[in-house]
Amino acid sequence: MRRYHKSVYFDPKDYSSLQTFTERLNSIKWRYTAHCLDSIKDRAIDLEGLLLFVKGLKLTLGAIFEYYADDNSRYIVKACYRVSYINGLDIILVMNDDKEIITIYLNSSEDLHYTLRKDLYQK
Secondary structure (H helix, E strand, O other): OEEEEOOOEOOHHHHHHHHHHHHHHHOOOOEEOHHHHHHHOOOOOOHHHHHHHHHOOOOOHHHEEEEEEOOOOOOEEEEEEEEEOOOOEEEEEEEEOOOEEEEEEEEEOOOOOOOOOHHHOOO
């Protein structure tokens, strides 16, 4: 699987697939993996408010900061979205192609991820 990060490199050939991926997610209902539900209770202050915010959220191509694509095609397997939330916090959503939230957490809007391991991503 090819792995890309916005701070390292996004393959221009994948933009159409990323747009299709995002549009598909916006056309189906939200779902949550067991991992998401198990870990969210330790990460969110206002769990109900966070989930209500997400429920009304429309994902955009510009919010993707990381994605994973199949080695043999342009098919997007999962993508990570960063969405502005409240009080200097962003919501990070790791989504699969069935609109299941794999992981969700809050992060400071000012976090520039200085510890990013660029060697893990395509260049």
